[in-house]
Amino acid sequence: MSARLMKKILKEQEAALHQEDSEDDSESPDSSTASRRNPFDILDEDEDEEKEQHNDSDDVDQVDKSEINDRSSTGKVDMKYSSKTTDTINTSTSSNQRSKKKKKKSKENSHTSTRNPQKSLDVVLENLSVEGDSSCRKDIASHSTEAKVLNTNSNKSVKKSSSSILQIDPKFLSAENELRRIFGSKVVSSFERNNQTGSSRQARGIRRGSQNHRKTILVHPSEHWPRWDGSLTMELLETRDEINYFRYVHSASYSQAQRAFEAAKAIHDLNGIVNILVHHPYHIDSLITLAEYYKFSGELQMSSDATARCLYAMECAWHAMFTPFQGKCQLQYSHDTNKPFFSVLFSHMKNMDRRGCHRSALEICKLLLSLDSDDPMGALFCIDYYSLRAEEYSWLERFSEEYKSDNSLWLFPNFSYSLAICRFNLESREDDKKTESLKASSSDLMKQALMLHPTVLKKLVAKVPLKDQTFSRILGHSIFASEKSGSLSLDHLVNIYVERSYLIWRLPDIQKFLKDSALSVIEMLEKKEADSRDWTCVRKEAFSSDKNEYSHLLVSEFSDSVPTLPPDNLQNFMVDPRLAVNNGEQPANRPVRDLSNRNALAVLFESMLPWVDYGTEHDDHPQDHEG
Structure with missing residues (x-):
């Protein structure tokens, strides 16, 4: 650009600016100098x-x-x-x-x-x-x-x-995650590779190639499991007080398999149940039966696998609005189609406990309580045990204070003793010493538990066992001498607590804590500083029923021991399939089992199996049924 053209452009711009500044003179006092810049x-x-x-x-x-x-x-x-x-x-x-x-x-x-x-x-x-x-x-x-x-x-x-005391953290539901926290990732990965190799060899004759399974939270599906068939669904029944109520629904094919299962169960045909699983691999009742059979035969890993398959199928059937971890969904036990889910969850919880995954078992226990507040499986009587094993002491104290907005949980024998142990463990932590003055001490809580439920001590001494000679002298006192409390419900709950939690009392510190507290109770009673009659009145008021209100909860269901049967006794369940008839009808000439020459223990274990039903009919002429 030439200098002449540049000057021309600058002059035009200066003229335009001068004209505008003259119009806005009142607004801009510096307009006179702007034209010269x-x-x-x-x-x-x-x-x-x-x-x-x-x-x-x-x-x-x-x-x-x-x-x-x-x-x-x-x-x-x-x-x-x-x-x-x-x-x-x-x-x-x-x-x-x-x-x-x-x-x-x-x-x-x-x-x-x-x-x-x-x-x-x-x-x-x-x-x-x-x-x-x-x-x-x-x-x-x-x-x-x-x-x-x-x-x-x-x-x-x-x-x-988010203050619900039963709020569930899904990351703690995975047993694999907890095992990695306990043993390390390398050990768990090596173990999983070995298991997958063995499982693939077993499943090689059935099908080849891995299945694309759905992602689930409760369990991780194995590669050898069949593909989910969608035979089970869930429906929303109603919404009341911001709570959604659901129920499982059977499809037509699933209902047909259910009828076949009932027919096989009626004649004790385990082969027929296995045949149902060949065509319907996710039939829940058949898988539960198979899991029980494996448990009694000592195959705990296969039993756990069958239980996990049940959970996988039932989680795949969840409704889109079914979000049980948020505490706004109910799955009432009163519906027959919902009952298997509670049973499978309870079995899975015990399997997690056997594997040492106590935090996972605690989360499953919380899930059981949140699904139905009536607690049909008795999760309330083992949640304290899993809390102590998982070292969730602060949570257990909060739970006892906030659950159902009352403070009556301490009246149950399991909470009465577990809260004392919980406070004992918290007092040993330095960060909790500040709150000691605000809460009752562990010694006071243990003395209260011993005076409220003295029958627990004698059963603990026999079950643990506690071999210290001091306990023999303690049991000689009148308050600890009896094994009966006078209430059937309370005695049943005491038996459940001792069977479930006796392992905790094997720790030396806890045994010394129990011994010192029991001696203090005896000393208080001798000095008349306490009156056992007051605690007797509290027991009678809390457990006033003459009937056993918890008879539906079997003590054996809360036990760690797994009863097994010899193979000869297990063969008695394998009834000849030729006795089966079409349409699920039971034959009229069904043979009556003679139990007179059977082993009593074997008959007891056999009666626990879900497909065994001896009936109530008394046959006066057994020869009429002989072929």
Whole structure:
């Protein structure tokens, strides 16, 4: 470009600027000097404008930066104070006009913010589209206080929504994750590879290639399991008080398999049940029966695998709205189709305990309680055991205080003793010494448990066993001499507690704690500092029923020991399939079993199997049934 043309362009621009400045004389007192300046200096001025805008916004940010950050997280952020408009600058007349106007506005805003910082903060908050209480905006400090209050309220609301004592953490449901935390990833990975090799060899004759299984939370499906057939579904029954009620539903093919299972069960045909699983690999009752058979034959790994297959099938059938881990779903035990799920969960919980995955067992126990508050499986009488084994001491204390919003759990023998052990373990921690003065001591809790349920001590001494001679002298006292409390319900719960939790009392520290507390109780009674009759009245009031209200809970179900049967006795369950008839009808000439020459223990174990039913009919002429 020539110098002459350059001068011409500059003159035209200066004339245009002079004309505009003369019109806006009252607004801009510096217009007389603007015509004598190089228009390219506007670039430098715009850079200064950008710096001033950033400085102004930084001043506001420094007033209460944390407040703006908190409020901007609401998702309504609108960055109107951004300086993007100064990114592109042209030397044309229109761009110069815009830049001069912006400079005037920015100067006015900077003066205003200097005079009234409160107003500038309000402007920023309005630009952020935050809904706030205008009555609280009196000064800068009030905005900071308001932000803190809002954060506190939001935290309280989150706490309130997640404060359910039975809230389940899905990551602790996985036994594999817990085993990795206990033994390390390398050991568990090596063990899993060996198991997968053995399983693939067993399944090689059945099918080849791995199955694409669904991702589930309760169990991890094995590669040799068949593909989910979708024969089981779930339906939403109703929604009441923000709680969704569900029920499992059988498909037509599943109902047909169920009828075949009932027919095979009626004639004790285990072969028929296995045949059902060949055509319907996820028939729940057949898998439960097979799991029980493997358990009594000593094949615990295969029994656990059959139980896990049940859980996998029932989780695949979950409704889209069935979210049991959030505590807003109910699966009532009163529906027949729901009962197998509770039974399988209970068996899976015991399998996790046998593997040493006590935290996983605790989460499953919490799931059982959350699905039906009536607690049909008696999860309330083993949740304290799993809490102690998982070292969830603080949670157990919270549970005893918050569950069902009352404090009556300590009246049960399992909670009465477990809370004392829980407090004993917490007192040994340095971080809990501050709260010792706010709660009853472990010694007081143990004395209370011994006076409320003295029959527990004698059964613990025999079951653990406690071989210290001091316990023999303690049991000689009148308060600990009896094994009966006078209430059938209480005696049954004591038996369940001793059978479930006796392993905890094998620790030397716990035994010494029990011995010292029992001696203190005897000393208090001899000095008449305590009256055992008061505790007798409390027991009678808490367990006033003449009947055993917990007879549906078998003591053997809470035991760690697994009864096994010799192969000869197991063969008695393998009835000849020729006795089966079509349409699931039972033959009229069904032979009656003669139990007179059978081993009593074998008959007892046999009666526990779900497919065994001796009936109630008394046959006076057994020869009439002989073939």
